[in-house]
Amino acid sequence: MEIRPTTDDELGVFVDTMHAAFGQFPETPVEGGGLWWSALETDRCLLALTADGRPVGTAAAYSFELTLPGQTLVPVSGVTAVGVLPSHRRQGVLNAMMRHQLAGLRARGEALSVLLCSEASIYGRFGYGPATYTQRLTVPRHRGSLAPPRAREAAGAAAPGPDNGSVEVRRRAECGEILEEVYDRYRRAQPGALSRPHRWWALRAGQPPISPAPRYVAVHRDAGGVPDGYASYSIESGTLTVDETIATDAAAFTALARFVLGHDLVSQVVFQHVPPGHPLRWQFADFRAGEVGGDMDWLWVRLLDVPRALTARGWFTDGELVLDVDDPFLGEHGRYLLTVRDSKADCVPTDREPDLSLDVRDLGSVYLGGTAPSTLVRAGHIRAHHPGAAALADTLFRADRPPHCLHWF
């Protein structure tokens, strides 16, 4: 078995092999782009070939930036297009590709890699853990009115007034630059969010609102006329489905939610990709107006360099924690003293007694602050060595805001 990068001439072979592994046929190119795989970076596509040169497996990576708690941006590889021909499965091809790929990602100097799973049972063994989550909120329009905010700016003062901005409806095809610019501002402040490189927008690769699939877009502008949010949506059989609501602040999100919930000739509104715990549920006058569905994992995280990954993110509570980390797939083990002072972390090897012992996949799950370490202690995956260890870890790993990712790749 040989595993090697795809050459420019072989991109068609890569695409065909990957589609065969997924049991699909490549789409026919259309004018205006829109092929989901067209943003693949050829030199980051791996082919697995048999001894006689037949391609049987594929794995690729995109070059993204990930926003960490504390709004630090780090380069990450977004692993994608992983597939093995049905005729060659369960013979270790994926195992060999993952080993090859992880070594390559480390050689690039990256401290983390990320992916979205087709099946949640595949990637834990390779050190990836679910780190962000997503939900769908379905709201019958007649129950979707928002309550006036109760907070007052100062004692006795009136509650904040109505939105001073404006909403304009555009067609997706007319406002690509606005979407790209607003998305970029949003993702830089949102832990767990990934960059969408310009190439994705230009090629219209991926899912709406990037792809040329017909969509209306409600663009929100602030009082000064500057776009600060958008909701990309379609209406079918009385259901208005919002692919994504992107807002650079809470006021813009609320204004966009109010706009779609007030749309005529619509019986219900479906908000895709709402992070668990989003304030929208609290804004409904009727707390039960939103029915939660489609609750699932989204971004999976793998640490490639534990000290560098831990020191890269922001921290919000001072403290010390000794982590004993096992990486069974790479056959590695390390014990680290994590010290947080004044929002900065230091992470060095230690032989002190550990507070927590954990697998690198579980460190991936807690890393962005979207999964409490104590949950994995109670699940029996993380071992807490003394009674206060889980609570201490919960406090330390908490993020400035819940991580969320809605980029599909």
Ligand SMILES: CC(=O)SCCNC(=O)CCNC(=O)[C@H](O)C(C)(C)COP(=O)(O)OP(=O)(O)OC[C@H]1O[C@@H](n2cnc3c(N)ncnc32)[C@H](O)[C@@H]1OP(=O)(O)O
């Ligand atoms: C990020 C992404 O691209 S997600 C997309 C993943 N791809 C797909 O879902 C496409 C369809 N499936 C496939 O192409 C293949 O079945 C793959 C890629 C999932 C697995 O490839 P294989 O070459 O069969 O895997 P390989 O033989 O190396 O198995 C490695 C280990 O994973 C396990 N494994 C493989 N596939 C699965 C699965 N679908 N569910 C659970 N375990 C699995 C194997 O049992 C094996 O476990 P072990 O190490 O304990 O023995």
